[in-house]
Amino acid sequence: MLKERVEKALDSIRPALQADGGDVALVDIDEEKGIVRVQLQGACASCPSAQITLVMGVEKAIKEAVPEIKEVLSV
Numbered sequence: 001m002l003k004e005r006v007e008k009a010l011d012s013i014r015p016a017l018q019a020d021g022g023d024v025a026l027v028d029i030d031e032e033k034g035i036v037r038v039q040l041q042g043a044c045a046s047c048p049s050a051q052i053t054l055v056m057g058v059e060k061a062i063k064e065a066v067p068e069i070k071e072v073l074s075v
Contacts, residue, residue, distance in 0.1 A: 002029060002031055002066065002068075003026070003029055005065055005066045006026060006029060006036055006062055006065070006066055006069070007026060008065060009061045009062045009064070009065035009066060010024055010026060010038070010058070010061070010062070012061055012065070013057050013058060013061045016057070017040075017042075017044055017053070017057070020043055020044070020047075021042050021043035021044075022040060022041060022042040022043040022044025022045070022047065022053075023040075023041040023042050023044065024038050024039070024040055024041065024044065024058055025038060025039045025041055026038055027039050027075050028075075033070070033071075034068055034069050034070035034071065035069070035070065035071045035072075035073060036062055036069050036071070036072045036073070037072075037073050037074075037075045038054075038058055038072060038073070038074060038075070039074065039075055040053065040054065040058075040074055050074070051074075054072065054074050055072075058072055059071075059072035
């Protein structure tokens with residue numbers, strides 16, 4: 001199931017986010033368009049590097065684990 005694969009990818013990077021006082025939550029998956037929506041939480045929500053974390057960490061991990069995902073958005 002797609003959601004389980006995305007959650008597993010998030011679990012793989014979650015320890016690094018939590019080490020900095022943050023976290024990430026899966027909000028929604030648009031399977032037709034290949035778009036995942038996540039919410040950065042805790043320290044990650046207000047961090048100046050949040051966009052870098054989203055693209056280089058979260059999006060990279062999800063796309064590697066679930067190649068059919070085309071885009072990861074923060075909501």
